[in-house]
Amino acid sequence: MPDPLxxxxxxxxxxxxxxxxxxxxxxxxxxVLAAVGTAGELLDAVARLRPDVVIAxxxxxxxxxxxxxxxxxxxxxxxxxxxxxxxxxHANEHYAFDLFRRGTDGLAxxxxxxxxxxxxxxxxxxxxxxxxxxxxxxxxxVLMGSHARTADAPLAALTRRELDVLRxxxxxxxxxxxxxxxxxxxxxxxxxxxxxxxxxxLAEEPQLHRRVSxxxxxxxxxxxxxxxxxxxxxxx
Amino acid sequence: xxxxxxxxxxxxxWAGLIGSIHLxxxxxxxxxxxxxxxxxxxxxxxxxxxxxxxxxxxxxxxxSLLAVSMALRYTxxxxxxxxxxxxxxxxxxxxxxxxLVVLMASEVIDLAVSILVVRLLALLPDGRYRFPGExxxxxSMWALLLLPVVxxxxxxxxxTVGYVVxxxxxxxxxxxxxxxxxxxxxxxxxxxxxxxxxxxPAATAGAVLFLARASARLFRTWQGEDGFFYLLGTVxxxxxxxxxxxxxxxxxxxxxxxxxxxxxxxxxxxxTLWLIINSWYLGMAMTLGLTAGQYLPIGLAVLxxxxxxxxxxxxxxxxxRLAERRVFGRRLSSFELLVQFGTTLEHAYDxxxxxxxxxxCLKEGLNLRWVRVRLGGxxxxxxxxxxxxxxxGPRGEFPLWYGDEVLGVIxxxxxxxxxxxxxxxxxxxxxxxxxxxxxxxxxxxxxxASRVEEVQRQTRELQASRARIVHAQDSERRxxxxxxxxxxxxxxxxxxxxxxxxxxxxxxxxxxxAALTEVQDDAYRVIDELREVAHxxxxxxxxxxxxxxxxxxxxxxxxxxxxxxxxxRLERLRLPLDVEESAFYLVSEALTNVIKHAAANRVxxxxxxxxxxxxxxxADDGVGFAAEHTRTTGGLGLTGMRDRTEAVGGTLRITSxxxxxxxxHARLPARVREEAGA
Numbered sequence: 001m002p003d004p005l006x007x008x009x010x011x012x013x014x015x016x017x018x019x020x021x022x023x024x025x026x027x028x029x030x031x032v033l034a035a036v037g038t039a040g041e042l043l044d045a046v047a048r049l050r051p052d053v054v055i056a057x058x059x060x061x062x063x064x065x066x067x068x069x070x071x072x073x074x075x076x077x078x079x080x081x082x083x084x085x086x087x088x089x090h091a092n093e094h095y096a097f098d099l100f101r102r103g104t105d106g107l108a109x110x111x112x113x114x115x116x117x118x119x120x121x122x123x124x125x126x127x128x129x130x131x132x133x134x135x136x137x138x139x140x141x142v143l144m145g146s147h148a149r150t151a152d153a154p155l156a157a158l159t160r161r162e163l164d165v166l167r168x169x170x171x172x173x174x175x176x177x178x179x180x181x182x183x184x185x186x187x188x189x190x191x192x193x194x195x196x197x198x199x200x201x202l203a204e205e206p207q208l209h210r211r212v213s214x215x216x217x218x219x220x221x222x223x224x225x226x227x228x229x230x231x232x233x234x235x236x
Numbered sequence: 237x238x239x240x241x242x243x244x245x246x247x248x249x250w251a252g253l254i255g256s257i258h259l260x261x262x263x264x265x266x267x268x269x270x271x272x273x274x275x276x277x278x279x280x281x282x283x284x285x286x287x288x289x290x291x292x293x294x295x296x297x298x299x300s301l302l303a304v305s306m307a308l309r310y311t312x313x314x315x316x317x318x319x320x321x322x323x324x325x326x327x328x329x330x331x332x333x334x335x336l337v338v339l340m341a342s343e344v345i346d347l348a349v350s351i352l353v354v355r356l357l358a359l360l361p362d363g364r365y366r367f368p369g370e371x372x373x374x375x376s377m378w379a380l381l382l383l384p385v386v387x388x389x390x391x392x393x394x395x396t397v398g399y400v401v402x403x404x405x406x407x408x409x410x411x412x413x414x415x416x417x418x419x420x421x422x423x424x425x426x427x428x429x430x431x432x433x434x435x436x437p438a439a440t441a442g443a444v445l446f447l448a449r450a451s452a453r454l455f456r457t458w459q460g461e462d463g464f465f466y467l468l469g470t471v472x473x474x475x476x477x478x479x480x481x482x483x484x485x486x487x488x489x490x491x492x493x494x495x496x497x498x499x500x501x502x503x504x505x506x507x508t509l510w511l512i513i514n515s516w517y518l519g520m521a522m523t524l525g526l527t528a529g530q531y532l533p534i535g536l537a538v539l540x541x542x543x544x545x546x547x548x549x550x551x552x553x554x555x556x557r558l559a560e561r562r563v564f565g566r567r568l569s570s571f572e573l574l575v576q577f578g579t580t581l582e583h584a585y586d587x588x589x590x591x592x593x594x595x596x597c598l599k600e601g602l603n604l605r606w607v608r609v610r611l612g613g614x615x616x617x618x619x620x621x622x623x624x625x626x627x628x629g630p631r632g633e634f635p636l637w638y639g640d641e642v643l644g645v646i647x648x649x650x651x652x653x654x655x656x657x658x659x660x661x662x663x664x665x666x667x668x669x670x671x672x673x674x675x676x677x678x679x680x681x682x683x684x685a686s687r688v689e690e691v692q693r694q695t696r697e698l699q700a701s702r703a704r705i706v707h708a709q710d711s712e713r714r715x716x717x718x719x720x721x722x723x724x725x726x727x728x729x730x731x732x733x734x735x736x737x738x739x740x741x742x743x744x745x746x747x748x749x750a751a752l753t754e755v756q757d758d759a760y761r762v763i764d765e766l767r768e769v770a771h772x773x774x775x776x777x778x779x780x781x782x783x784x785x786x787x788x789x790x791x792x793x794x795x796x797x798x799x800x801x802x803x804x805r806l807e808r809l810r811l812p813l814d815v816e817e818s819a820f821y822l823v824s825e826a827l828t829n830v831i832k833h834a835a836a837n838r839v840x841x842x843x844x845x846x847x848x849x850x851x852x853x854x855a856d857d858g859v860g861f862a863a864e865h866t867r868t869t870g871g872l873g874l875t876g877m878r879d880r881t882e883a884v885g886g887t888l889r890i891t892s893x894x895x896x897x898x899x900x901h902a903r904l905p906a907r908v909r910e911e912a913g914a
Binding site for chain 2: 092142
């Protein structure tokens with residue numbers, strides 16, 4: 001049994017805040033250090049308590065816009081070791097893009113109703129605590145099902161096979177599992193991944209960051225779905 | 237006729253000469269100046285311009301005959317004085333044979349004059365027979381000419397003959413002529429001949445005047461053929477001839493009585509009138525002075541003469557002015573001209589009225605032969621005004637300047653009376669400036685009117701669109717209310733029921749896992765539903781992330797491929813909320829239309845920012861529609877789109893053709909609210 005994750009919850013709605021706290025404490029895997037109602041209080045608590053992970057609502061007083069995202073960026077900038085799980089009522093990819101604007105490490109974007117999927121929530125908490133990233137399946141679903149294109153989509157430069165590989169990357173798969181899915185050799189997948197990075201201008205980035213950026217590039221400019229259909233979960 | 241004119245002129249000169257030098261000018265001058273000169277010159281004038289006109293011919297004949305008669309009479313008098321025929325008074329005793337011949341000739345001529353006067357008056361205005369009886373009556377009058385020949389041999393006394401053939405006709409015939417003219421005018425009125433009927437008042441006045449004068453003569457007989465009253469009578473006796481001459485000359489010019497064309501120089505007419513008026517005045521004044529000198533001490537006589545002259549002077553001046561005004565029209569001083577035109581300008585809002593007014597004002601004021609005015613400039617229809625017949629020849633031209641703009645032009649011919657002076661030039665220039673200002677004002681007024689109209693139209697449109705927006709808002713509220721009550725609330729009620737069911741099952745110790753899972757799934761569905769309703773009310777991404785994010789996100793959820801082109805800069809900046817909302821509403825409404833109606837394979841959205849305006853374009857490759865369809869029905873939510881666009885001061889253009897897709901293009905005013913760093 002690993003040490004319980006030390007968590008701070010920021011949520012302005014009292015019932016949701018206390019409900020979430022009880023749910024998490026109930027699992028025994030999580031120790032809730034504090035539950036606060038505003039972004040300011042959250043930053044105080046983080047500075048004070050140095051949690052492993054922060055769970056924050058995207059809309060908080062005073063503006064009820066995207067205070068959670070601003071706080072997340074501040075926390076990540078000040079404490080790179082603290083992961084942030086953003087709970088959002090918006091099933092809109094642009095909020096995720098906004099959250100991942102400065103990099104994806106240690107950040108998760110989940111819809112609020114995932115509180116009900118306790119396992120998913122716990123998994124996301126662990127992922128971000130480990131410095132990885134999670135995107136809500138619902139967001140990936142939107143992007144995968146999307147027909148939209150923007151004019152300067154960098155994905156236009158990718159070959160069909162590279163797009164396939166990228167799509168699987170977006171579903172959080174490793175090179176090995178992608179190779180298995182596409183019945184190709186792992187080295188072939190590696191080659192496709194590298195050429196994809198090069199075409200997306202990510203050749204100079206560190207390995208992990210490149211993968212996330214590539215996936216985000218995919219998310220942003222997703223082409224029509226391939227034969228495989230939408231992914232169910234988006235751990236990267 | 238020419239002979240009559242020449243001989244008349246010669247006789248006039250001769251009679252005037254001997255009359256004034258050798259005879260007692262008291263008796264000769266009044267008659268000469270008062271009757272003979274006016275008649276002769278008026279006749280000469282008329283005959284000169286209308287040689288064939290009966291009135292002109294008769295008048296000249298009258299003048300000439302009067303002159304001849306006078307010359308004969310005076311010659312006889314001179315002879316009797318100088319050669320010593322020894323008789324002071326030609327009419328007092330029976331003359332010798334030579335005298336008889338002279339006298340008879342003179343009497344015949346005088347009688348002829350009287351008959352001619354009757355004919356002249358009775359046949360005005362054209363001098364031709366019109367009605368039955370006129371010819372017979374007037375022709376029969378010539379029979380009177382036999383009287384001077386027949387009466388003396390018949391033993392009638394010379395004095396009586398004089399009365400019969402000269403004195404009475406001379407007195408009564410002008411009145412008779414005027415009476416006949418009255419009758420003629422009445423008949424003309426009955427016959428609907430307006431030219432002659434118009435003479436009725438003048439004819440009546442003439443008849444009364446002449447008959448009154450003739451009646452006055454009756455009393456003169458008892459006064460004797462001498463003295464002050466005789467002279468006064470002579471002066472007044474000349475009245476018919478003066479009046480007739482004046483009338484004929486005036487009418488000739490003013491009403492083309494003699495068919496004299498209008499181009500005849502008004503100065504000639506004026507000169508003739510002047511001559512007649514001043515002859516009469518001179519005769520009058522001299523008669524008074526001389527008569528007074530005969531009966532009164534010389535000092536008093538001079539005083540009376542001077543006083544009388546002074547008294548008649550205003551009358552003469554007034555007559556002269558009247559003649560001048562009648563002939564040349566109302567003369568206006570430059571100042572009067574400006575004032576008059578200024579008054580006109582105060583009410584100038586219609587150029588089509590102003591142009592002729594200005595033309596007339598210039599022509600009357602400056603005696604110009606013709607004036608042409610064209611008003612109007614950029615943005616105004618040209619208004620033309622022309623007075624007088626435009627003839628080739630010298631011409632002036634004034635453009636109407638307002639600033640650097642020409643707002644019209646004034647063209648004009650020469651003056652009728654004298655040369656065009658620098659002062660006249662200044663007057664025209666000043667008027668041109670005023671007119672330019674007036675045109676400018678009219679243009680401003682027109683612009684103002686059209687703007688007011690535009691504002692009123694916009695106000696009406698605004699009210700209508702406001703009503704539509706309110707209506708749309710209300711129906712949207714009702715729709716949301718329905719979705720909340722009929723959808724989400726019902727789902728929540730069902731959820732409560734299922735939870736109760738799970739509790740019951742738990743109480744009975746049953747398995748609740750499946751029931752709870754179902755409840756959770758239902759709850760997820762309610763959340764989704766709620767999210768959709770909230771998004772329908774207002775998409776949060778628009779507020780939080782801006783237009784491009786909201787549009788791409790909207791586009792991603794479309795079942796047809798939608799390509800979004802947007803400038804990179806547009807993604808970084810935020811526009812005013814109302815503009816963003818209108819643009820988004822436009823896009824989502826257009827996309828809804830595409831899905832519902834267009835059957836399109838792809839849609840392209842272009843967002844661009846330039847020159848302070850946001851340009852939003854949604855183009856599809858669908859079935860399109862005929863433009864009239866939307867214009868008449870306002871359907872497809874296009875009115876709502878238009879209202880929404882115009883509410884923020886934008887414009888909407890929808891182009892579509894059946895089979896060629898539809899493009900919705902809006903331009904919205906957009907100032908940048910905030911711009912992100914990178």
